Amino acid sequence: MSNSPIVKTVQKTIPGVISIIIAKNAKEVEKDLKNSMPANLNLPEEQTKIPKEAIDSRGMVKIGGGSGFVVDNTGIILTNKHVIADSKAEYTIYDSAGEKHEAEILARDPINDVAIIKIKPKKPLPFLRLGDSTKIQLGEEVLAFGNALGIFRNTVSRGIVSGLSRSIAAQADPTAPPQEMRGLIQTDAAINPGNSGGPLVNSETGEVIGINAALLFGAQNIGFAIPINHAKRDLEDLAKFNHIKRPLLGISYITVDENLKSRMNLPVDYGALVTGEMHNHQGVLEHDPVHRACAKSGVIKNSPAYLAGVREKDIILECEGEKIGTEKTIQDFLEDMKVGDTIKFKVLRGKKEFVAKVVLAERK
Numbered sequence: 001m002s003n004s005p006i007v008k009t010v011q012k013t014i015p016g017v018i019s020i021i022i023a024k025n026a027k028e029v030e031k032d033l034k035n036s037m038p039a040n041l042n043l044p045e046e047q048t049k050i051p052k053e054a055i056d057s058r059g060m061v062k063i064g065g066g067s068g069f070v071v072d073n074t075g076i077i078l079t080n081k082h083v084i085a086d087s088k089a090e091y092t093i094y095d096s097a098g099e100k101h102e103a104e105i106l107a108r109d110p111i112n113d114v115a116i117i118k119i120k121p122k123k124p125l126p127f128l129r130l131g132d133s134t135k136i137q138l139g140e141e142v143l144a145f146g147n148a149l150g151i152f153r154n155t156v157s158r159g160i161v162s163g164l165s166r167s168i169a170a171q172a173d174p175t176a177p178p179q180e181m182r183g184l185i186q187t188d189a190a191i192n193p194g195n196s197g198g199p200l201v202n203s204e205t206g207e208v209i210g211i212n213a214a215l216l217f218g219a220q221n222i223g224f225a226i227p228i229n230h231a232k233r234d235l236e237d238l239a240k241f242n243h244i245k246r247p248l249l250g251i252s253y254i255t256v257d258e259n260l261k262s263r264m265n266l267p268v269d270y271g272a273l274v275t276g277e278m279h280n281h282q283g284v285l286e287h288d289p290v291h292r293a294c295a296k297s298g299v300i301k302n303s304p305a306y307l308a309g310v311r312e313k314d315i316i317l318e319c320e321g322e323k324i325g326t327e328k329t330i331q332d333f334l335e336d337m338k339v340g341d342t343i344k345f346k347v348l349r350g351k352k353e354f355v356a357k358v359v360l361a362e363r364k
Contacts, residue, residue: 009143009206010156014096015126017154017198018119019147020066020083020103021092026050026059028088060090067146067198068093068117069208071235073124075101078231079197080213081108081115093119096126096154107237107244110363111331112230113181113213115197116238128199131207133227136161136185144189144212144223146198158203159189166224168214182331184224185210191223200225230335247339247360250303251310252276255329268348270325271317274298274310308356310347317353318346334360 029050054061066083070076077093084091084105091103101119108115140161148155163186187200191212200210210225237244253272254260261269276298298312299305310316316324319333320343337343339362347356 006143006158006203009201009203012206013128013143013145013199013201014154014156016070016128017096017145018068018070018077019094019153020068020079020197021062021094022064022066022083022086022089023056023060023092024063024086024089026055026061029061029063063089065147065151065194066196067194067212069145069197069199070095070125070127071130073127075119075121075125076106076235077103077117077119078199078211078235079115079117080211080226081113083197084108084115084117091117093117094153095119095121107234109230109234109244110246111334112234113226114211114231114234116231116234116244128201129205129207130228130232131202131205131209133185133209133229136164136209136227138162138164140209141203142187142189142209143201143203144187144191144195144198144225145201146191146195146212148192148194151194155192155195157190159187162186162188162222168224181214181224181226182329183227183230183335184213185227187223187225189223191225245339246363247334247337247341248304248363249330249334249358249360250300250305251330252298253316253330255324255326256315257326266315267351268315268317270323271315271348272324272330274305274312274314274316276312304358304361305356308345308358309354310345310356310358311349313349315348316345316356317348320344321346 050061066079068077068079071078093101093103101121104118106116106118138161142159142161144157146155147153166184166186167182168184185200195212198212199208200212201208208228210228211231213226214224234244251274253274256266256269256271256273258269260266299310318324319330324330337360339360342357342359345356345358347354
């Protein structure tokens with residue numbers, strides 16, 4: 001038997017990793033397929049039908065798979081929000097021993113791609129220890145676990161932490177609007193479709209430092225994970241409040257840089273331009289949070305930002321005396337704040353500056 005530290009970490013981790021099978025009523029899948037097609041595309045009906053051999057005795061068809069990991073021996077599991085996003089789908093959990101469980105969705109993080117689910121095991125489950133993602137170092141050796149391609153359970157890949165605090169624009173599916181994900185861990189450990197929600201662990205300690213979340217199409221060996229501290233905060237909220245509490249500011253915005261200043265003839269090359277109408281040079285409208293009510297005005301009426309006097313076309317220059325920019329956006333500041341906190345913004349309106357004191361409300 002190998003005495004390799006990697007093998008020992010794999011053996012210690014695998015029992016706490018679970019697979020998620022996603023199934024949906026075949027008629028609902030066919031309806032989704034038709035609705036996603038262009039109106040002028042008249043395909044023969046047989047091409048929009050699910051093959052009979054793919055449908056089980058209950059009329060359900062498998063539409064995908066994901067991963068997760070146990071964090072409490074009573075059956076509490078962490079995964080990605082996008083893995084269990086479809087309210088009409090059915091989610092079946094298989095533990096490392098192959099036992100089948102029904103999933104109960106406990107909470108979805110309204111901002112980060114994190115979800116908490118629960119199963120009811122017959123006996124206490126092996127669980128994984130959570131590390132501290134603030135202590136991650138560039139070059140740290142890591143292992144990524146998951147249900148690769150929704151087919152290959154208990155898959156493990158090896159790599160290093162290739163980058164920290166990365167930002168990407170991601171879509172849960174082709175029909176969803178892009179959402180900016182910030183503060184991510186970049187790794188060259190292979191993260192394939194189906195690995196989403198699985199643990200990224202330190203190869204020496206076996207502690208979970210991230211949740212596998214995304215891969216970059218068109219590139220090789222570039223994957224991303226959500227820092228585990230985001231999920232630890234969600235678990236604490238769930239235990240304390242029975243739901244996840246995240247602060248609401250109530251604006252949509254574009255982070256200003258030199259390029260945007262030039263294109264829009266702005267007076268500054270930093271800050272956050274409050275607007276609901278435009279997209280930045282990457283095609284992404286940044287937000288706190290994605291909220292349909294501020295899609296046109298940029299500010300949700302009667303939201304904390306609105307009550308503090310922030311309006312459309314304002315440029316928020318600073319938060320608590322620190323400049324807002326591409327290196328640290330409003331969303332980054334909010335990551336460290338709680339519901340009820342008061343934050344001070346320096347705001348530019350036309351040629352005048354003023355201070356807006358915003359009392360953060362709870363996102364609903």
